[in-house]
Each structure stands twice: as C-alpha cells, then as structure tokens.
Amino acid sequence: MKYLANIVSLELFPEKCVGCGLCVEVCPHAVFQIKDKKAVIRDRDQCMECGACVQNCAFGALKVDKGVGCAAALINGMITGGEPSCDCSGQGSTGNCC
Amino acid sequence: MPVVSTRISRAEYWEHVRCRISGFRHSYTVKPGLYAAGRPDERSEVLVTANYKLSFDSLRKELGGLDVWILVLDTKGINVWCAAGKGTFGSDELINRLGAAQVGSVVAHKRLILPQLGGPGVSSQKVRQTTGFSVSFGPVRAGDIHEYIKAGCKATPEMRRVHFPLVDRLVLTPMELNPAFKMYPWFALLTLLFFGLQPQGIIFRDALAGGLPFLLLGVIAIISGAFLTPALLPFIPFRAFAVKGWIAGIISVSLAMQMTALHGHMDALLLAFSYIFFPLASSYIGLQFTGSTTFTGMTGVKKELGIGIPLYLFFSAVSVILLIVYKLGQWGVL
Structure with missing residues (x-):
C-alpha cells in the first residue's frame, strides 16, 4: 500500500553520503538501497516520514519533515495552535494512537 | 533481578483484548528497568523495548528457549514505534536507563539490540559516543528475533519491512x-x-x-x-x-x-x-x-x-x- 504520490518531503544529499547503509537498515519501507557505495532513493512514495533514517545518518546526508501522519493529531494541533498531538499518552484520550 | 516468563497467561490475554477495545491501554505498563528471560549471563544479548505491557509481552512471548536480558525504557506506556516518533523511546532515555539499570556491570559486552522501529527516536551514534554501547537494529517483528540472533544479529530484508495485512x-x-x-x-x-x-x-x-x-x-x-x-x-x-x-x-x-x-x-x-x-x-x-x-x-x-x-x-x-x-x-x- 502506498500513500499520496509525489508529496514526501524526504531529501538525500549524495555528496554527503558515505554509503554506511544505516538508512537501509532502519527504514521500515525499503525506501533506500545502496548503489555504487552510496544510498539512493529506490521508492520515494513508500516513505512515511518517520525520520528513522535522518536520526541515524551521522553525515547529515538526509533530510525529512518528520511528524505523525495522523489526522486526529494534526486537527488537534490546528485547534489548540500547538504541536500536533493525538493525546496518545492517556488522560482523556479519545482513543486514536499515532 | 526480575525473571520473566515467556508464556502469556489467560488473564494477560484478556488484558490484551481490553487494550485493543478500550482506554484500558493507557495504564497498561511495566516498570522500566532490566529483566531476565531464561538464564542470561554476562555474555547474553540485551534486548531493548518499551514499557507498554502489550509491547513488552509481544517481545517476551517470543523469547522461549533464549537466555537474554530485556531492558525496558520508560516510554510512558506507549509502544515502541509511537514512542520513538515522540522521542520518549529515544537516545536520552536509553542512555539514562543503561546507567540506572547498571547494564554495564551486568553484561561484559557492549552490544544492544533495539527493535528496528525504535529508529526514529534513537540515534545509534549518539548512544555509542555517550555510553560505548553499540546499537544494532533488530527485526521489526519480535517473532523474528530467534532467527535474527541465530544469524549473528543479521536481519533479512523481509525482517526489515513493515506490512499492514x-x-x-x-x-x-x-x-x-x-x-x-x-x-x-x-x-x-x-x-x-x-x-x-x-x-x-x-x-x-x-x-x-x-x-x-x-x-x-x-x-x-x-x-x-x-x-x-x-x-x-x-x-x-x-x-x-x-x-x-x-x-x-x-x-x-x-x-x-x-x-x-x-x-x-x-x-x-x-x-x-x-x-x-x-x-x-x-x-x-x-x-x-x-x-x-x-x-x-x-x-x-x-x-x-x-x-x-x-x-x-x-x-x-x-x-x-x-x-x-x-x-x-x-x-x-x-
């Protein structure tokens, strides 16, 4: 299953990549592959912007607008004017989590 | 050191059902810290997980026949993936918990196995630089942990994929x-x-x-x-x-x-x-x-x-x- 096409905020800067392959390891959707000792984006639309690759790239070769892909959280954020939050952590939660 | 069973009791099955249907999930937690499954010693692997009991249970029920340590992070009762997204299953908590649970004096090695879905919260290089422990990202599903350890902590591409059947x-x-x-x-x-x-x-x-x-x-x-x-x-x-x-x-x-x-x-x-x-x-x-x-x-x-x-x-x-x-x-x- 794929979500909306051509919208993902993921960016890869090949000049910074050393081909360590950690992004391939942490990505839950096999977005990356190593080609000629560098990471390349195999399938952009698979990216869910979880941020695991950016968090683990020691070389700053990746960038993504990380966040929860959760309508309830984003609507909550719009209403309260704060950070998107689905109030997953309990107390008065309406249920939906992450 | 608390030793945990790798069996899920009937009462726990019922609790798991309640997690799936109600707000019961919001207070279903285990105490953060170090646990033993089987009879681990100083050479045994350390598996890291969240303190949502449903997550903890899905890990421990797969550990039959293994002798391993389980390090439970304080994720405020949230599962690994969501907590990693929020940062509570994160580098800082892992670093603090390693110290608080004195993992360094329990095991003689410097290896940790994290669930792959902890990736959004945990920076492996930060953990290594601060504590000396090297982080390996294990499989997405706890069910693959046996095979992963048997293969010398190597995950197949399939173990790394999240599906949604x-x-x-x-x-x-x-x-x-x-x-x-x-x-x-x-x-x-x-x-x-x-x-x-x-x-x-x-x-x-x-x-x-x-x-x-x-x-x-x-x-x-x-x-x-x-x-x-x-x-x-x-x-x-x-x-x-x-x-x-x-x-x-x-x-x-x-x-x-x-x-x-x-x-x-x-x-x-x-x-x-x-x-x-x-x-x-x-x-x-x-x-x-x-x-x-x-x-x-x-x-x-x-x-x-x-x-x-x-x-x-x-x-x-x-x-x-x-x-x-x-x-x-x-x-x-x-």
Whole structure:
C-alpha cells in the first residue's frame, strides 16, 4: 500500500553520503538501497516520514519533515495552535494512537 | 533481578483484548528497568523495548528457549514505534536507563539490540559516543528475533519491512469504532429533536418515525468509515483516505437506502441530505485511520486536511441548510 504520490518531503544529499547503509537498515519501507557505495532513493512514495533514517545518518546526508501522519493529531494541533498531538499518552484520550 | 516468563497467561490475554477495545491501554505498563528471560549471563544479548505491557509481552512471548536480558525504557506506556516518533523511546532515555539499570556491570559486552522501529527516536551514534554501547537494529517483528540472533544479529530484508495485512488492520478497528460511537448519542439526540420539533412542541411519535431512518444511516456511516474503510483499505480505489472513506460511505448509504426501500418514501430534501451528509461523515471518520496505519506520512495527511476540511465545512453547512428548508416546508412556512 502506498500513500499520496509525489508529496514526501524526504531529501538525500549524495555528496554527503558515505554509503554506511544505516538508512537501509532502519527504514521500515525499503525506501533506500545502496548503489555504487552510496544510498539512493529506490521508492520515494513508500516513505512515511518517520525520520528513522535522518536520526541515524551521522553525515547529515538526509533530510525529512518528520511528524505523525495522523489526522486526529494534526486537527488537534490546528485547534489548540500547538504541536500536533493525538493525546496518545492517556488522560482523556479519545482513543486514536499515532 | 526480575525473571520473566515467556508464556502469556489467560488473564494477560484478556488484558490484551481490553487494550485493543478500550482506554484500558493507557495504564497498561511495566516498570522500566532490566529483566531476565531464561538464564542470561554476562555474555547474553540485551534486548531493548518499551514499557507498554502489550509491547513488552509481544517481545517476551517470543523469547522461549533464549537466555537474554530485556531492558525496558520508560516510554510512558506507549509502544515502541509511537514512542520513538515522540522521542520518549529515544537516545536520552536509553542512555539514562543503561546507567540506572547498571547494564554495564551486568553484561561484559557492549552490544544492544533495539527493535528496528525504535529508529526514529534513537540515534545509534549518539548512544555509542555517550555510553560505548553499540546499537544494532533488530527485526521489526519480535517473532523474528530467534532467527535474527541465530544469524549473528543479521536481519533479512523481509525482517526489515513493515506490512499492514488485514488482520493488523482489523485489530485496530475497535479503537476506530469506539470514539466514533462515543459521538453517536449526541447525533441521535439532535436527530430526534429535529424530527420531533413541531410548532406544537416536541412530538415523541414524530421524533421516532422521522428520525429512525437517520439513526440507522448514522450507524452505517460510522461502520463504513471506522470498519469498512480500514478493512478494505487496499481494495478501495484512490490513495487519499478521505476519498476512500467517502467511496465506502456512498456505497454503504446507497445499499442501505435500496435495501430498506427508503428511496421511495423519503422527501427529496432529506434524500439529498442523506447522500451528502452520511458519506461525508464516513469520509471524515475514514481519514482518522491515517493515525493508525503504518504508511501515511505527515505531509500527505496535511494535504488531505488542507483540501478536506474546507469541503467538510462547506457540505456540513449545505446539509444543515437542507434540513432547515425541509423543516420550514413541513411547518408550512415556505
């Protein structure tokens, strides 16, 4: 299953990549592959912007607008004017989590 | 050192069911710290997990026959993936917990196995630089942990992939239905008031006779958005969840209308209202499922909301106007 096409905020800067392959390891959707000792984006639309690759790239070769892909959280954020939050952590939660 | 069983008791199975259907999940936790499964020694692997007991249990039930340590992080009772997204299953908590649980004096090596889905929160290089422990990201599913360790802590590409099969989607639907049905009494009350309201006052018979078909359509819209949309997700055309929810809604409403022969009996204004409002509700409820999936990103959901919310507001207003016109007509005002 794929979500909306051509919208993902993921960016890869090949000049910074050393081909360590950690992004391939942490990505839950096999977005990356190593080609000629560098990471390349195999399938952009698979990216869910979880941020695991950016968090683990020691070389700053990746960038993504990380966040929860959760309508309830984003609507909550719009209403309260704060950070998107689905109030997953309990107390008065309406249920939906992450 | 607490030693944990790798069996799930009958009482725990029941607790797991309660996690799937209610707010019980919000207080289902284990104490953070170090646990033993089997008879681990100083050379045994250390597996890291969250302190949501459902997560902890899904790990420990796979550990039969292994001698390993389990390091439980304080994620405020949230599962690994969500907590990693929020940062509570994160580098700082892991670094602190390693110290607090004195992992360094329990094991003679410097290796940690983290669930792969902890990746968004944990920076392996930060943990290594601060504590000397090297982080290996294990498989996505605890069920693969045996094979992963046997292979010398190597995951196959398949172990690294997150899927979202029918059964995974279905177990999530009770917590989609639950919040939607919490709103239902308000909808029912407004519906009955609307149909009961007459110039003479509120007439109970009119409320029931006029309101019943709409109470039924309300239930159908909720089931369509909160159950059919998630269950049939890959089979409903288009990628946007709002569109999927709307398609499920319009089909469900049409079928219900045909089957109950409401078509012939309903006032044209109410018919228009039904075909506008209930698929719209199904669409909105279906959109909420983005929060439970394994593949929707924030930029995409923002786009859906950017287009969707103005449409929801506009067609809700149209729905209300249709009802007002109908009511005024019924009272002979128009």
